[in-house]
Amino acid sequence: MAELTYLQAISDGLRTEMRRDKRVFVLGEDVGVYGGAFKVTLGFQEEFGAWRVIDTPLSETAIVGGATGAAMMGLRPVAEMQFADFVSCAWDHLVTVAAKQRWRAGTPVPIVLRLPSGGGFSGGPFHSQNPESSFAHIPGLKCVCPATPEDAKGLIISAIEDPNPVLFFEHKHLYRRIKGEVPEERYTVPIGKARTHQEGDEITVVTWGAMVYTAEEAAKQVDASVEIIDLRTVMPWDKQAVLESVRKTSKVLVLHEDTRTGGFGAEIAATIAEEAFEDLDAPLKRITAPDTPVPFSPVLEKAYIPQVDDVVRGLKELIEY
Amino acid sequence: MRGMATARVAEPSGGSLQEVKEWGLDREDLLQIYRNMLITRGVEERGHILYRQGKIPGSFYTGRGNEASSVGVATAFGPDDVGTPLHRDMGVHITRGVEPWRIFAQYMGRQDGPTHGRDGNVHMADSQLGLIAMVSHLPAMLPVAVGAALAFRIREEKRVAVAWYGEGAAARGDAHEGMNFAGVRNLPVVFICDNNQWAYSTPTHLEYAVEHLADRAQAYGFDGVVVDGTDVLAVYREAKRAIEKAREGGGPTLIECQTLRMEGHAVHDDAFYVPKELFERWAERDPIERYRTWLREHADLTDEGEDEIAGYVKKLLNDSLQRADASPQPDPATLHEGVYATAADLDTPHHK
Numbered sequence A: 001m002a003e004l005t006y007l008q009a010i011s012d013g014l015r016t017e018m019r020r021d022k023r024v025f026v027l028g029e030d031v032g033v034y035g036g037a038f039k040v041t042l043g044f045q046e047e048f049g050a051w052r053v054i055d056t057p058l059s060e061t062a063i064v065g066g067a068t069g070a071a072m073m074g075l076r077p078v079a080e081m082q083f084a085d086f087v088s089c090a091w092d093h094l095v096t097v098a099a100k101q102r103w104r105a106g107t108p109v110p111i112v113l114r115l116p117s118g119g120g121f122s123g124g125p126f127h128s129q130n131p132e133s134s135f136a137h138i139p140g141l142k143c144v145c146p147a148t149p150e151d152a153k154g155l156i157i158s159a160i161e162d163p164n165p166v167l168f169f170e171h172k173h174l175y176r177r178i179k180g181e182v183p184e185e186r187y188t189v190p191i192g193k194a195r196t197h198q199e200g201d202e203i204t205v206v207t208w209g210a211m212v213y214t215a216e217e218a219a220k221q222v223d224a225s226v227e228i229i230d231l232r233t234v235m236p237w238d239k240q241a242v243l244e245s246v247r248k249t250s251k252v253l254v255l256h257e258d259t260r261t262g263g264f265g266a267e268i269a270a271t272i273a274e275e276a277f278e279d280l281d282a283p284l285k286r287i288t289a290p291d292t293p294v295p296f297s298p299v300l301e302k303a304y305i306p307q308v309d310d311v312v313r314g315l316k317e318l319i320e321y
Numbered sequence B: 001m002r003g004m005a006t007a008r009v010a011e012p013s014g015g016s017l018q019e020v021k022e023w024g025l026d027r028e029d030l031l032q033i034y035r036n037m038l039i040t041r042g043v044e045e046r047g048h049i050l051y052r053q054g055k056i057p058g059s060f061y062t063g064r065g066n067e068a069s070s071v072g073v074a075t076a077f078g079p080d081d082v083g084t085p086l087h088r089d090m091g092v093h094i095t096r097g098v099e100p101w102r103i104f105a106q107y108m109g110r111q112d113g114p115t116h117g118r119d120g121n122v123h124m125a126d127s128q129l130g131l132i133a134m135v136s137h138l139p140a141m142l143p144v145a146v147g148a149a150l151a152f153r154i155r156e157e158k159r160v161a162v163a164w165y166g167e168g169a170a171a172r173g174d175a176h177e178g179m180n181f182a183g184v185r186n187l188p189v190v191f192i193c194d195n196n197q198w199a200y201s202t203p204t205h206l207e208y209a210v211e212h213l214a215d216r217a218q219a220y221g222f223d224g225v226v227v228d229g230t231d232v233l234a235v236y237r238e239a240k241r242a243i244e245k246a247r248e249g250g251g252p253t254l255i256e257c258q259t260l261r262m263e264g265h266a267v268h269d270d271a272f273y274v275p276k277e278l279f280e281r282w283a284e285r286d287p288i289e290r291y292r293t294w295l296r297e298h299a300d301l302t303d304e305g306e307d308e309i310a311g312y313v314k315k316l317l318n319d320s321l322q323r324a325d326a327s328p329q330p331d332p333a334t335l336h337e338g339v340y341a342t343a344a345d346l347d348t349p350h351h352k
Helices: A006-020 A044-048 A060-072 A084-105 A132-136 A147-163 A211-220 A239-249 A265-275 A298-304 A308-320 B017-022 B027-052 B067-075 B090-096 B100-107 B141-154 B173-184 B213-220 B232-247 B276-283 B287-298 B303-325
Strands: A002-005 A024-028 A053-055 A076-080 A111-116 A140-144 A166-171 A179-182 A195-198 A203-207 A226-230 A233-235 A254-260 A285-289 B082-084 B161-166 B189-195 B225-230 B255-256
Touching: A002 A006, A002 A084, A002 A147, A006 A024, A006 A044, A006 A179, A024 A044, A024 A060, A024 B173, A060 A084, A060 B141, A060 B173, A084 A111, A084 A166, A084 A298, A084 B141, A111 A147, A132 A140, A132 A166, A132 A203, A132 A233, A132 A265, A132 B067, A140 A147, A147 A166, A166 B161, A179 B213, A195 A211, A195 B067, A195 B225, A203 A211, A203 A239, A203 A308, A211 A226, A211 A254, A226 A233, A226 A239, A239 A254, A239 A265, A254 A265, A254 A308, A265 A285, A265 B027, A285 A308, B017 B027, B027 B067, B027 B090, B027 B100, B027 B232, B027 B287, B027 B303, B067 B090, B067 B189, B067 B232, B067 B287, B082 B141, B090 B100, B090 B189, B100 B303, B141 B189, B173 B189, B189 B232, B213 B225, B225 B232, B232 B255, B232 B287
Parallel strands: A024 A053, A024 A076, A076 A111, A111 A166, A140 A166, A203 A226, A203 A254, A254 A285, B082 B161, B161 B189, B189 B255, B225 B255
Antiparallel strands: A002 A179, A140 A233, A195 A226
């Protein structure tokens, strides 16, 4: 075991796979010489060469479309969007080509798209978004959102191994802030399996990504036994783990950094309403960002991203219900 | 037209049997090209009948007028090359060896079509034959073909990817990003622009402001060639040159094949907006008729030889229609299958 930051854990997982499997290569803007905008691939080009760590022109469409074509020819591309926000430029290639190719034409597209996402540092409307629900809605895509260094390494390896297009949402605010023990050997974390971040028996918080830590802080501030379910992957998502926890606690708060309407929390809420209605002792509560773009000013951004106080308030309302 | 023409305008094929031999085609190859062109047109003509019989759901698209271009390029493929043909390029599927009965089954949405009723018309491809199934969003397949070429370059394989698009799709960003990336990395990819002069109802002067679309190649750092898309041997010669150049590390080429879309955008469209004289003028250059004349003059195609080929094609199409019509409807219970690939799906030649 070694103590790694969340960012180092992603690098470690990626490097592990590139050493193990010659088919794996990286492409994206500034991923080579510069090592990526956030330095996830720092030193990779020296180790693996310029044809396995490919600096591309500023062309998200060509990056994702190119990754798709290379994957169809048997390689395992890991493409980086410099920021998750820029994936909008590659929407067609993910949603129109990669997601549908297996189902309609029998051609698997094993690509990984790394998406530095999330806010908390005044990135503004175009460098802070959490677009996972948009892609979770598309049949054929998988969406992964690790919260811990250990999961980040195990899930990037699983994503590369997976025969489907996998979107790997890595939260920028966790990159250097979160450290943890990470096994040095190769291991995988299954896509579609939640992790119980903390056990409890009075309230369930279902969340993922950076909000896991917001939930943890809030749970410390209330007088109740709170169970935190870290989904780890939103598509597929671990319905069973959520329903089991809800049946145990009977009260549930769904928390995410993405906006509210049509956010993935809505899907979770609908599923709980359909399958665990009789088990609930209180109306389900959602805490999310409001339905606005992500603001730039620190004051506005604090009002936008769910804060510990917001979650504490939500938990208290559930306790008192 | 504005802008300076920079692309090379390819000379017509002309030629003798001896000259064509130097390009790599013997007499049997020449007859196979003719067969493939006839099958291509025949499949689409039969498709029209199926459509009128109400057997084809949705709409129906053909590439009438593009037979020389599609068959000519596909004939220049190496066995391990890959391509992304579009809805005007039936000749590519035929030349690569897709059986016509499977195409009819695809048209009718039957179980034995390459997509098993999940997608329609020419949205299909047999990956075992090196083809990648198109999507409607054109030219989305350009970056995909560039990615295939990137894989060949990374693995240092002597394989080439061929990407099709039309002059309409040339206006979209995918074309720019794909060609720019290919040029920057000098990838083994050949771009084929089917310039059939009409993007649905929009004529070329409202689509681009250069003389030839192939002129754009210069902006991406590679060669552009304009070729008469009704001259199958000229198309073949230019495609062969470009493919072999790419295979030897010479980078991409953009070939613009000039044709006229001889029917509407799709079966519902009577193309009232295309001047009648234009149709008449291009009908005189019908690619199959031109090639038939050439074969008679240069390759000893006789009446008996023609009859034999026509009879073969007719029987093939009749048998194919019958076989396709016997193909079952897809089972709705299978709708959910295969949204996600399994590890077993990767057990294909490409992934080994």
